[in-house]
Amino acid sequence: MTYCVGLKLDAGLVFMSDTRTNAGVDNVSKFRKLFTWEKKAERVITIMTAGNLATTQAVISLLEERLKAPADRAPSIMEAPTMFQVATIVGRTLRECVAEQAGDGPTSESPFGATLIVGGQIAGQKMCLFMVYPEGNFVEASDETPFFQIGETKYGRPILVRAFDKAMRMESAIKLLLLSFDSTLKANLSVGMPLDLHAYRADSLELGVQRRVEEDDAWYAQLSRDWGDALRSAFDGLPEYTL
Numbered sequence: 418m419t420y421c422v423g424l425k426l427d428a429g430l431v432f433m434s435d436t437r438t439n440a441g442v443d444n445v446s447k448f449r450k451l452f453t454w455e456k457k458a459e460r461v462i463t464i465m466t467a468g469n470l471a472t473t474q475a476v477i478s479l480l481e482e483r484l485k486a487p488a489d490r491a492p493s494i495m496e497a498p499t500m501f502q503v504a505t506i507v508g509r510t511l512r513e514c515v516a517e518q519a520g521d522g523p524t525s526e527s528p529f530g531a532t533l534i535v536g537g538q539i540a541g542q543k544m545c546l547f548m549v550y551p552e553g554n555f556v557e558a559s560d561e562t563p564f565f566q567i568g569e570t571k572y573g574r575p576i577l578v579r580a581f582d583k584a585m586r587m588e589s590a591i592k593l594l595l596l597s598f599d600s601t602l603k604a605n606l607s608v609g610m611p612l613d614l615h616a617y618r619a620d621s622l623e624l625g626v627q628r629r630v631e632e633d634d635a636w637y638a639q640l641s642r643d644w645g646d647a648l649r650s651a652f653d654g655l656p657e658y659t660l
Contacts, residue, residue: 418607419450419568421465422577422594423534425546425558428587429618429625430536433594434465435568435602437609451613452477454484454495455624460539462494462503463615467568468531468551475514476531480507500545504535504555512553532567537617544619572604573597587616592640595630599641 421434434450448470454462464480466473483493497503511531518529530551538544546558548565558565563583566574576597585593591614601608612630630637 418605419467420570420573420598420601420605420608421450421467421534421567422564422573422597423463423465423536423546423558424564424581424590424594425536425544426563426583426585426587426590427619428585428590429616429621430463430538430544430546431587431590431594431617432463432465432534432536432615433591433598434613435598435608436611436613437607438470445609447609447611448474449613451615453615453624453627456495457623458540459622460495460537461617461622461624462500462535462537463617464507465534465567466531467533469518469529472511472514472518472529472531473533475518476507476511476533479510479514498539499542500535500537500539500547501557503537503539504545504547504549504557507533507535508549508553508555511549511551515551534565534567538620538622540622544617569601569605569608573601576600587618591616595637595640596644599637599644 419435419437424431432451436447436449438446438448450466452464480494484495492506494503494506497506511533515529532551533549535549536546546565547555548567549555564577564581576593580593598612610632614628614630615625617625
């Protein structure tokens with residue numbers, strides 16, 4: 418399984434993914450699921466992937482291949498005039514890969530399916546964040562739905578719903594994401610370290626901070642311990658139930 422989250426803030430876009438893939442308890446591997454492209458002062462695009470590994474790798478490989486020979490192929494994500502068109506290209510590529518792997522067309526229940534988060538900004542336009550489904554269609558983040566999760570979403574969702582604020586600082590958003598991942602890591606063995614991060618600042622039109630949080634990261638370990646202590650303290654401070 419996997420877990421990826423994309424947040425849309427006033428200050429920018431923040432992406433985080435785990436790196437674990439598994440085909441049974443005795444076949445666990447690490448693969449990158451967060452990918453970035455940049456044309457400085459013109460556009461920045463980030464894609465995160467969840468689902469069948471062969472499908473997601475095929476999607477990224479096709480997108481990369483079409484960057485190298487755009488004149489002979491469909492428009493590439495680095496030539497599309499809008500982020501909506503970028504999401505359309507990614508969705509079309511995903512649908513193509515799912516159909517090829519499955520043999521008789523994509524469905525959301527297909528074992529060859531995948532879901533993607535696509536975000537970024539093109540010069541002169543607003544930042545955008547999309548979730549692309551296995552069928553190739555997609556939805557865009559809004560004020561009412563300012564973040565997307567894919568993969569093993571349920572364990573890390575409660576803290577996002579309670580604490581996320583689109584006006585928060587990017588540093589606070591990264592801390593929030595790490596706590597969301599901490600809850601998921603503790604509850605589900607199919608999600609694993611290290612974690613990949615990309616924090617894009619609005620209107621910068623260049624790649625932001627990109628970092629890998631390893632298992633032995635001291636700051637993350639302290640954050641996890643402090644969060645556990647704070648939860649226990651909050652629980653102990655709540656009024657007792659009267660029988």
